[in-house]
Amino acid sequence: METQFPMKQILNEDGIVVNSEYESQMTEELTKELYVMMLRARMFDRKSVNLQRQGRIGTYVPFEGQEAAQVGSSLVLEEGDWMFPTYRDHGATLTYGHSARNLFLYWKGYPMGCVPPEGKNIFPPAVPIASQLLHATGAAWAEQMKGTDRGSIVYFGDGATSEGDFHEGLNFASVYNAPVVFFNQNNGFAISVPTEKQMKSKTIAQKAVAYDIPGVRLDGNDIFVVYFETKKAMDRARRGEGPTLIEAVTYRYGAHTTADDPSKYRDQEESKRRRETTDPLLRLERYLQNKGYFEESWKAQVEEEITKEIEKAVEDMEAYGPAEPSDMFTHVFETPTWSVQDQYDAFKARVKEEV
């Protein structure tokens, strides 16, 4: 089976193009945009880890190492498309236009953090595993019934493929030919459990065979292959040709969350080695250098702009003011039931007394 689903690659670890299929579209402009968005995602992630260490946000879920998978796949979306992320996909949501301030607010524990900018169909991060595949299918199915050419992309990890909802999601999408891209980031670990203890199948892409939909296996650290193959899948969906399962093989350098210790379950030397070999940013930087598109001064300028943007988002997060406890009561139903209203009134009275 593994040989039927070879890992596609366009750019190898040394930044050399090994597949010229899309070379004409690999313009300087696109390449630089991909690089900037990856750098932005990485800097956002590192900032978040630092904010957590400083106690300025709560537990955080890092994704460093997975930037190519997240940025490359989300950059193909168009206005009106639907995105269903997990709690590890801020690189994707940020790229699709989520507000960095709200992403920080999310990890600070503010309900506002789940709210995307107006008109952006970005769903709040799915916390249960694999359940969001069905929402993506339903939302895409709705677009199909409305007769639009919009679709959904849904993110999930390797562990999610063990859940029933993974299979139900693929099955429903296949039966209804729904315009969904199922985008798997196989980062090798479901918290501490390695892929080989998760499944006997050697690839995730091959699971598509059971649903008679295309399954594609990608080098998830090669942003070109991620971008062009996701675009192909999304275009297919838009043309009414149905869902695609994409497996992007990637690697997270750090912990599952800032609350766990990866040294307990994997070799830390591997993470170090990966930073120098398969890293998505380094690889694209090498390519940019090879093409003569790269200058240190340009990178420094880009870094400065991103730093400013992120600092501003942190400032806005911290200036946001105290969280509003009334949010807990006022959005359970469109109109509060008497029990919610009574509890809200009692809460307000209690808070007033304390002041």
Add this chain to the structure above:
Amino acid sequence: MSTAVKTQKLTMVQAITDAMATMMREHDDILVLGEDVGKNGGVFRATDGLEAEFGEKRVIDTPLAESGIIGTSIGLAMNGFRPIAEMQFLGFIYPAFNQIMTHASRIRSRTLGTFTVPMVIRAPFGAGVRAPEIHSDSVEALFTHMPGIKVVIPSNAYDAKGLLIASIEDPDPVLFLEPMRCYRSHKLEVPEEKYTVEIGKGARLQEGDDITLIAWGAMVDVIKKAAKEIEEEEGIHCDVLDLRTLYPMDRDLIAESVQKTGRAVIVHEAPGTGGVGNDVVSLINDTSFLYMRAPIKRVTGHDTPVPMCAIEDDYLPNADRVKQAIIETVRF
């Protein structure tokens, strides 16, 4: 009811079909989806004729996957459609529990109203129809405990149509539970046109000063029977309430009734421990403690799985058990 209103005599299950058809004629965005709801018209014929009238794009035979039905309905609901998802039996809802608990019921709350899930989940439930194992569970309490979802249970044809239409129009997710025993147990005159019965409002079926009987679903017929017999046998006059909605519950109706009678018996077929009857007791404590002349009694199913049908009558509350509770309460 005005004489101008055209009515037809319907069973409860026919009234449910009629409610869906009435709403689907008005609104193209309403979809019915579930297992066997299309050609077959549902195992109880609740969707009979809908596919013929509205086509298989709106009445959808789904794959056999409860989580899939609810999960995709969530996606459809937040993207402009109003799905009515049928669970073949409430006892089959467990695989979908995760979708309802972790998503449907809290998407509005999580997104501060940015995304909402206006969907209805319909499910037949309850024992007493000699169904196989697991089919007969009454697990309404799992859902009244779930923040963000309403729980509605009609006991007759008129209420069923009005409540289902109200549920479809509700902007939030509603679990609409259909007592199987009531599907064809009687017929009522049901208006042909659209009307609603307000969610959250119970009904007083009989006036009496001595004791309040409270039930929902199939147990409503049981308390009606008990009330009739106890009046004839003992001269005890019962105030008989059908709650119709379990969340939000009709606090005012219950309080008004028990403040008049000073006594209450609550009857449900779900297990007693953690059952919705406990919430009724608690509500009476909150609103009417000083009016009470006797401890409130509950007559419930046992804390056992609903047994196989050869012994299900031993599980279910019946009029005799209710009458016993009434006598003990009145003579306390």
